[in-house]
Amino acid sequence: MPLDLFTVGDPIADTKAPMDVPIGERWSTRRFRARLVNPANRRKLTVIVVGTGLAGGSAAATLGEAGYKVKNFWFHDSPRRAHSVAAQGGINAAKNYRNDGDSVHRLFYDTVKGGDFRSRENNVHRLAEVSVNIIDQCVAQGVPFAREYGGLLDNRSFGGAQVSRTFYARGQTGQQLLYGAYQALERQMAAGTVEQFARHEMLDLIVIDGRARGIVARNLITGEVSTHFADAVVLATGGYSNVFYLSTNAKGSNATAIWRAHKRGAYFANPCYTQIHPTCIPVKGDYQSKLTLMSESLRNDGRVWVPKERGDTRDPREIPEDERDYYLERIYPAFGNLVPRDIASRQAKNVCDEGRGVGPGGLGVYLDFGDAMQRLGRPAIEAKYGNLFDMYAQITGEDPYETPMRIYPAVHYTMGGLWVDYDLQSTIPGMFVIGEANFSDHGANRLGASALMQGLADGYFVLPNTMNDYLADGPFEKVDDSHPAVAEALQEVQGRVQKLLSINGNRTPASFHRELGRLMWDLCGMERSEESLRKALDRIPEIRQEFWTNLKVSGDQDTINPTLEHAGRVADFIELAELMCVDALHRAESCGGHFRAESQTPEGEALRDDENFAYVAAWEWTPEGAPPVLHHEVLEYEYVHLAQRSYK
Amino acid sequence: MAVVTVTQPGQRRTPKAAKTSSVFKKVVMAVSGIIMVLYLIAHMIGNLKVFAGRESFNGYSEWIRTIGEPAVPAQTTLTIIRIVLLAAVIAHFWAAVSLWRQAKRARPNGYVTKKPVAQSYASRTMRWGGVIVGLFIVYHILDLTMGVANPEGPASTPYDRLVAGFSNPLITAVYVIALVLLGMHLRHGIWSATQTLGQSNKRREKTVNLFALVFSVVLIGGFLLVPFSVLFGLVG
């Protein structure tokens, strides 16, 4: 690997998980060994939580209940709007209510395997253990999960699993879980334990004497840039899929908070691990502002196919059965349409590359409910998927009850994120990272219905237990704006805002964002190669250069200005994109969502290289111009045997 | 952990808050409305006596004034009915004005363009319709109850006043318009009262609305029978 792109630093390791006990006892042991903070002292400790999604909302509420003084920041008008709200399918838990052989160990095993053996065993095992508590907690909050006639909770199966362990609330599970956390959070706000900072965007992290001590935030309504101090900072700001411009993330989802923290010293782990979701509504035109996902649960009853012949433009209903290629069922007889997301996505790309794609531009495959409608009847399909079918009809103007849906993969989730140890603490002491913003649990590919599980596990159960150990050393010395590190951070943020407003060039932030996204999708998307990544790495600095010389932001600083907000986020996406490409280039193997064209089996499946790449790549930021530093965290597997993933 | 309650001293005026709540006002409106509807039913049935002839109708009118005699003085029952009705009207009016003002405060600047999606003509005309019906009732009392606004004057019998009034197409027209407005008022009012008193649900919604419609049509039809019969000479 050429050394001009990065340098290699010291290896890094998680030192918090108690390795002296078996894996099933590590979480309880860690909780026992972690120091506690007595209730009277908690009131003297302040914690900043950025974000109000499943992770941030549940953490802020739980820390507030525990008696800490919590300051909660978010950029929306209400905490209820965090993008967790859009998660559709469900949440996994090892309850084994179906008596179908599920267990904590099986959920652990499925998740490690689903992550293509690139996640930490300890973290994943803890996630599986805690999963059962999450369901209890949410039910107690009144989350209206789907139920059976006997009043018991219903379950369904999901991609990458052969058991039914997914709890759901029609197609709006994320919404209902988020509202549970949101209501708990509002209760704490009413009780005065959580102070709210709505419509505030974190623009920098304040690090003093090696500890995270606060943030610099901009009030999005008044434009005021201010500092906020605490004894610890929690980032729960979600993923960075919007680096691709078109993704299933909300328009506002961004990487600024984690990227700023990265530039202040937090390592960024596995940035190239992105998940492409197979069941999204295909792109229609240049003006398109976002992609819409339809729950993967659709693959439970829908069958995926393309015409056998290239360029077959007949109405799908007129294509006879023997001229259709149900390619997932053909290639993967055991899992069929329920193969994990990365595989389903890549096979869709393959058939489209062969010229057998359908719809505008040949970028789509059919998802057909014809058989299911015959087998179960339309009312059953309506009850299960009604809202998804309606959504499809509204967006495309086509009736999915009459004609097969067209779907195409879209960027959906980022497994990479800030590096954290078993305590969810980053490489900056006092800064914790939870939910999608960290890298911890999903390896190179996330299984369906696991994101909600991880977000709530981190926020309700993990962080509130591990954080005490750090806070037991507090309260830390009081700081204010006069500290040189604070003044420097404040000045840098203000300078940046001024700079963005003063370039006065000819291109909007959205135009740069679109260009970057297109480039990343083409060159660092579902399939990457050394050639494509080198091309991207040549091009990104040029985009960055043009951004800082030809950007146009109208409006002012001291008022609500979405263009200015967007510009700041695009600037960070451009830098992050470069790191993603460096990471993707250095990882010369295929694993999970990271598919390198050079590394595949003769049948075209992802080919891992465990000998050389069974590690977490944790990247350290270096000042302008110097290449990033790579720190290896070696992954060791005691309980799951490394094997090529097979879903055949 | 202990539940922290934020209590500011000097702000504990809870019962008042409960009674000025928008829902409380609606309950007042619903209950007073129901009282008036019950009266209207009796009034409508009583009116039909006109078809039994002059003697019967005047006798009925006299009977109302003497119910309970000699146990109680003359007009006692009627006075009680009148007091209850007056109280209902005042309560209804108070609730309406209060909610109207609350709505005004809640949206001081209206939309440049606003189109109804679900609103029926009946629900849209509740307020102005209510005012018009109120004014009509004043006129109606002056006309037929007291006779001061009647062509026959206060000294006449009720039957004569009725025939004299409704023989005039203009007066009949006033009554028809007012009664149709009242019918619409009732159609929305009955549905609204059911909602306000918490007695509606998805299953009942259709039934309640159908009942409100049929009830209003029958009641108003019953009332309209009299003026039309007079106008077309069936009663005279």
Added chain:
Amino acid sequence: MTATREGASFASGTATDPAMAPHGMTLTLRIWRQRGPADKGRMVTYQLEDISPDMSFLEMLDVLNEKLILAGDDPVVFDHDCREGICGSCGLMINGTAHGRGTSGGPTTTCQLHMRKFKDGDTIDIEPWRASAFPVIKDLSVDRSALDRIIQSGGYISAPTGTAPEAHSILVPKKDSDAAFDAATCIGCGACVAACPNASSMLFTAAKVSHLGLVPQGQPERNDRVVNMVAQQDREGFGGCTNIGECSAACPKGISMENISRLNHDLLGALRAGARPKS
């Protein structure tokens, strides 16, 4: 502050797909522009050309804003985020109906309204939600935090983390669970308030009271919840409900009027049982 150029006219002209370009619609937009809470505000007219029928309504506004930015003008501020109809951020009064319900033909959020519902040459009026409880921040963006404060006053079940019993120890009849879910789908967009002739938030409050009142977990706090939430919505300056039904018709999630009846039922019961709002 940059003045908004009135009567600006733009062709989108960026379409590279030749099939799209010639079929675009020409539209006249009349948009409420208001610099801030203190500004009086006014309708400003813009012309847009080449709008594809496949665009969403917000994508059409994106096109306008890109033009405004390049012209050095202040773009139109509107709230939006997920653009898939679930976050509840977006909310515009379109041609006099909330979320363009009068144009869409079915329940919708603004982001899920597509331009194929409009015709070439149409004039479209776009206004913010109007209610004194929703003060305008700028242009089409309003402050809806009053709804959060209604939730704070009681829209939750007190279940501190870690206290929960095993999930299957609480059985919920499917009928109740489904009804609770239907009420719980409310996204808090505020269309009910915007559409209501009285600017009442009753449907929003009723949806939460219903959701939590229909499940067994919500029973202990049921009486206090309803009296406090109703008291809070009055305190926020919303209007009173007169059961007209504009709210339910405008609701993107089809929350039904029966929830309002259920709230009233609960409230009367709670008051009879002696529950009184916290001050």
